[in-house]
Amino acid sequence: MNYHKLIIASNFSLIILWYSCTPFQPSQKDLLSQNVDFLIVKGNEYWEKRVEPEYATWARNFLLKAHQMRPQDTVTGLLYSRACFFEGKYIEQNKIKRDSLFIEGALSALSIALNIDPKEINSETILNSGEGQHFLVKKIENIKESSLPALYMFGINLGEFIFSKPVRKRMQKRDLLESLYHRIYSLDPIYDFGGPMRLLGILYSRLPGMDLDQAKVYFDTAIRMYPNCFSHRTAKAEYYYIKSGNRESFHNELSHIINLDPTIIPDIMPENLMEQGRAEFLLKQKLDLFE
16 A cells, blocks of 8 residues: 555544544544545645645545545546646656546546536547547537536546547547537637637647648637746647747747746646646657657
8 A cells, every 4th residue: 555545544544533532423424524525635735736746646646535435526526637637747657547547537527517427437438439429529519618617627638648649549539629629719718828729729730631820820829818828838839830840939939938937827837847847858859859
């Protein structure tokens, strides 16, 4: 048993021990509720420290347990989805484990967006083509604005999974991704510091036959409106500049990111720091990326 799992088990035992010493004997439901509350508190505490990779992993594990025990808690479910995305994008190096995190984050968010039991969906729900995908597209096209946070988390997790795949697999999900990203954009284009614009920029860069000029428009708009959200800049370099073969702009954009202040938007300081690390990594890979 690793350390963070030992913490969870030990604190649950302490809760039970404390109650056993009091005159009032709570029900098992009360004990479980207390334990879930503890898991949520710890998950949020470690999430605030996510700039440290170990804490990011701890946050996800605490939130996972809480989400499993209280699936109706949409706030915790969405934070768990975001934690999966963060660990998959910035921390996990193993490709299979990274993909697993993105799928888990996507499924958690999708169950909230569609208001269904998480047990009713699995990876086949989003990875299979045919009638299942057509049904999912229809659901997404009619989704309400109140479901935007969940739909967005579904979108960024699914995108990280799909866009790393070969062209054929990306094209199999074209209808789903187009419907999903345009629906997110239509609900609120500036949500999450302009995230929907970045998603469309990536979409138009990564799918064959799309208008690459339109990708630039989406990226440029996101950067102009939120210049201190570094993920817009790294995405533009990684997807648009590589696709257009613009080595000089690729180098200049990433070099610029490294020299920016990541603390200007406190809520996304950890993500900005990670994006700076991503920029350094991409610069080191420049010769291979522009073969």
